[in-house]
Structure formats: structure tokens, C-alpha cells
Amino acid sequence: MSAFPEFIPSKLSFHLDSRLVTAVAVAAALYYALYRLQKVKIHPNEPPIVASKIPFVGPLVGMVLDGGRHVKSIGLLNRDKPIFTLPVPGSRIYVVTDPALAAAVQRASKELSWTPLIPELTKRVMGLDADTVGVVAQNLDPEPDEPHGFLADLHDMVYAYLGPGESLNALSLAAARELGRQITAHAAQLEQQSETVDLLAWVQHFVTIGTAQYLYGPENPLARDPRLEQAFWDFDHGLGRLLLGFAPSLVARKPYRAREALVAGLEEYLSAGRHEVGAAPIVQRRIEIAHLHGFSVAATARSELSFLFAGIVNTATSTFWTVLQVCARPALLAAVRAELAAVVEETATGERRLSMEALKGACPTLHAVFLECLRVGSDSYTSRLVKNDMLLAGQWHLKAGSVVQIAGGVLHADPGIWGADADAFDPARFIRLGEGKVLPAAFRPFGGGKTLCPGRHFATHEILAFVAMIVLTFDLEAVHSDENISVPPKEDRVLPVHILEPRTDVFVKVRVRDARAVVVV
Numbered sequence: 001m002s003a004f005p006e007f008i009p010s011k012l013s014f015h016l017d018s019r020l021v022t023a024v025a026v027a028a029a030l031y032y033a034l035y036r037l038q039k040v041k042i043h044p045n046e047p048p049i050v051a052s053k054i055p056f057v058g059p060l061v062g063m064v065l066d067g068g069r070h071v072k073s074i075g076l077l078n079r080d081k082p083i084f085t086l087p088v089p090g091s092r093i094y095v096v097t098d099p100a101l102a103a104a105v106q107r108a109s110k111e112l113s114w115t116p117l118i119p120e121l122t123k124r125v126m127g128l129d130a131d132t133v134g135v136v137a138q139n140l141d142p143e144p145d146e147p148h149g150f151l152a153d154l155h156d157m158v159y160a161y162l163g164p165g166e167s168l169n170a171l172s173l174a175a176a177r178e179l180g181r182q183i184t185a186h187a188a189q190l191e192q193q194s195e196t197v198d199l200l201a202w203v204q205h206f207v208t209i210g211t212a213q214y215l216y217g218p219e220n221p222l223a224r225d226p227r228l229e230q231a232f233w234d235f236d237h238g239l240g241r242l243l244l245g246f247a248p249s250l251v252a253r254k255p256y257r258a259r260e261a262l263v264a265g266l267e268e269y270l271s272a273g274r275h276e277v278g279a280a281p282i283v284q285r286r287i288e289i290a291h292l293h294g295f296s297v298a299a300t301a302r303s304e305l306s307f308l309f310a311g312i313v314n315t316a317t318s319t320f321w322t323v324l325q326v327c328a329r330p331a332l333l334a335a336v337r338a339e340l341a342a343v344v345e346e347t348a349t350g351e352r353r354l355s356m357e358a359l360k361g362a363c364p365t366l367h368a369v370f371l372e373c374l375r376v377g378s379d380s381y382t383s384r385l386v387k388n389d390m391l392l393a394g395q396w397h398l399k400a401g402s403v404v405q406i407a408g409g410v411l412h413a414d415p416g417i418w419g420a421d422a423d424a425f426d427p428a429r430f431i432r433l434g435e436g437k438v439l440p441a442a443f444r445p446f447g448g449g450k451t452l453c454p455g456r457h458f459a460t461h462e463i464l465a466f467v468a469m470i471v472l473t474f475d476l477e478a479v480h481s482d483e484n485i486s487v488p489p490k491e492d493r494v495l496p497v498h499i500l501e502p503r504t505d506v507f508v509k510v511r512v513r514d515a516r517a518v519v520v521v
């Protein structure tokens, strides 16, 4: 009697134990097989494979959990490899960490292209409908004698408009004057008081409102509905979740709702013809191109949100770092102010005049701080789809359908390019290195090759002018007067879609130093 009930559990436990052992053994064998499999090259000349502890899905899990830092840290650990392969399910990611090879990727623009990735990305991030995605996907990389699709037309127009010349100068002045008006108005409002501000939010506010104004005119959606300013940053901060492309209204609720609110505002703006009242010519031309390619008003609104995004986010974050790095270092602040004092002209009407030419040519310290902020703050990736199997630089076999990523963050941290102190913030390196000494492909805050940011000249003018106006008008101090302003590290555990934000908020005390208007001419 008594043996029976005892016998059953022990038999059961034997069965359970053996099943568990079998399951563990099968799992271990499967893991081992997958681990070995990920190391198998598709071609003998494929770039060396960096195996992941979680075969195939490891790089994707790492990117979701740790953002751009995941691939960057793999790149830093594998500095000896100019290019390496990360196997992912059904495909490969080739990561480039060498400047000469980055230049080769940029030159091979026929075989390695960014544009085929755009339709899916814009569908996910901007919420474009299927018909418009179909239009966007047409004639992506046309030869000169072939018909141009929407993206190719837009690309040509934007690059021509923002290239050196009259239209660039006019837009740069419009931007600097708009930001100048805001600075002067803020100084007048502050008078003798001081205010404690979150520096990033403070700068973002001026740039967001100012950019919407000089690009989209006085009837821009953000001017008509101030709630859209917060929506803009909610959209920006949730971009990574939107990019996942899975049930965005649930998984990415906040950025999804923010985006839809911005799109509704832009749709109303376009339907009411508000762009005809003072929108910049580049915006008018963009709207015309969308119309010519059969975009609906709703789809045009989504396309314009992408341009507003391009105009605001990097400018705001780069301005924040430049102001912070200058104001956190008394000697640097003194040097920048001395440069500016030498070029500012005082007028009989009590204004201060600052010429854009002098800002670009006679303020090397300010310019160097801006460039060093870009180097230190940019971990961006330049991505290309491999259209056909190819041999890169005569050496590396790349498989069609894979993605090549030039790792800006690894290149920006490379002591072989920047010197042994590559980890340190040192603007003087740009003065020491001088023009032309660093391979353009090694300095990548603006990307490179066919997708090199068309707004780079404009952004440089705008940011130099804006930072100059801030340091000429305000004094920034640490909240506790016995301390210096401190500079936190960047938050690199996110998708590096733009110059990275600080890991912690930076609060500073702002006082008016000189309330006279600075007019950029």
C-alpha cells in the first residue's frame, strides 16, 4: 500500500528530470549550432564576422535595449577591423569604422544606396499611407536622362537651394534675425531679474518657435497652436518606438499622438493656404514638388513635418552643447567674447551689428567649439542598402540586400584620427588640425556622400549667429554660485537620429548682460 504512492512521484520525477535534461541538451545543441552558424561567411571575402552571444538576434536586441551605443561599443572593441559583419536574421549588417573605407562606401553610390530604405522608414516614422509610399518609391536613383521620382526632385531642389549662393545667404539672414528678435524680446522681458532654466529646453524653445517662423511664416501651425511645440519634442523623443513599425498607436502612443497632432496642424495650414503668407521659398517649392507628384494635402503635411524636423532637432541640440561648453569654461568664454567684441559694430541707434562673414571668418575659437561639439556629440550612422552583390574597395564582398552602416561614433572616437586625447573635449584640435587635414569621411556629424546634409552651411551660419547672440546678451551661471557649470555626458542609449542630448538635465541661472539688440547683417 505504502510503496505505491511513493513509487509514482519518484517515477514522475525521473520522467521530469530526464525530460528536463533532454530539453537542456537540445537547447544547448541548438544554441551551439546557431552560434557556429552565425560565424559562417557567405563568401570567403565577406568582412570578418563578429559573433554575438545571442546568435543572429543579438545585434537587434542590443539596438532595441541599448540604442546606438550597442553597435558603437562593438566597433570600439574591434578597432583592428576596418569593416565587420553582424549576422542578423536573413541578412547582414556591415559596419564600417575606417575613414578610407567610409569614403569608398560613399563613392559606390550606384551599388550602395540610401534611397531604397526611405519608403519603409517614412511609412513607419511619418505614417505615410500606402499610395503615397508607392509614389515615394518611384525612380529613386535616376540616371540624368531618366525620369525623376519625388525624392530625386526634392533632393535636387533642396541641395541647390541650400548650396552656397544667394538663397542660402537670404535664408541664413532670415533665421539669424528671427532668433535675434526672440533673444532681444526675452532680454527685455527678463530685465534685471535672473531666471533658472533647463538649458536644453530653453534653447529648444527658441529654435522650435524660430524655425517654424522663418520656414513656414507667421501663420505656421506652432504659432497658431502653442501646444504643438511640446508635441514636436514628444514626437522626436519617441521616434525609435515609431520606427519599430508595430502597432504604433499602442506601442508608441505618445509620439504617435504628437505626430498626428502636428500633421493635423500642418494639414490645416496647407488647406487654408497659410504657406502663401510668408513661408520661405524653399518650403513653397517643396509643396509644389509634392503637388506635382500627386501628393494629397495630408501626405504633403507629413512630408513637411520631416523638413521641420530636419530644420529643428540638430540645430537645437548643437546650439545647446556649444553654449554649454563655452559657458562652462571661463577662459573659453572670454576668448569667444573677445573674438566677437572685435567684429561687433555699435550703431548710432543703439544696436549691435554682427556680420555673418565676420562670424564665419574671424571667430575661429567659436567655430572650433561648434565643430568639437559636433564631433563629441554625434554618434550617427550613415546607412546604405547593398543593391547587388559587390566588391567594396576591391577587397570586401558585400551581399545584396544587406545594410552597410558607417559608424560615426566609432570614427569620432578614433585616436588614430583625432590623437591620443580623442576622448577629451578640446576645441583647439580643430585649430591645430586646420582645414583639409582630417579626411572628410572621418568627420561625420553631417553624414556624407550623396546624403551629406544639405543644411550644413545654413546650420553653421544659424548656430554660430545664435550662440554669438546668446553669449553677447546673457550671462549663464551655475545654479549654486560657488560652482562652475558642469557638463554631463551624452545620452547614447537611444537611436542616434541626431546630435545626442545630455544624460541629465542642465539647470543654469540666466541674467541679462547687455540687452541691446544684436542684428546679423
Ligand code: HEM
Pocket (backbone or CB within 6 Å): 155, 158, 310, 311, 312, 314, 315, 318, 380, 381, 382, 383, 444, 445, 446, 447, 448, 449, 450, 451, 452, 453, 454, 455, 456, 458, 459, 499
Ligand atoms: C547641426 C545641425 C545639423 C546636423 C548635425 C545635421 C545632420 C544631418 C545628417 C547626419 C543627415 C543625414 C546624412 C546622411 O545620412 O548621410 C542630414 C540630412 C538632412 N538634413 Fe541636416 N543636419 C543639421 C541641420 C540641418 C538643417 C538646419 C536643415 C534644413 C533647414 C537640414 C536639412 C537636412 C535634410 C533635408 C536632410 C535629408 C537629405 C536627403 O535628402 O538625403 N539639416 N542632416
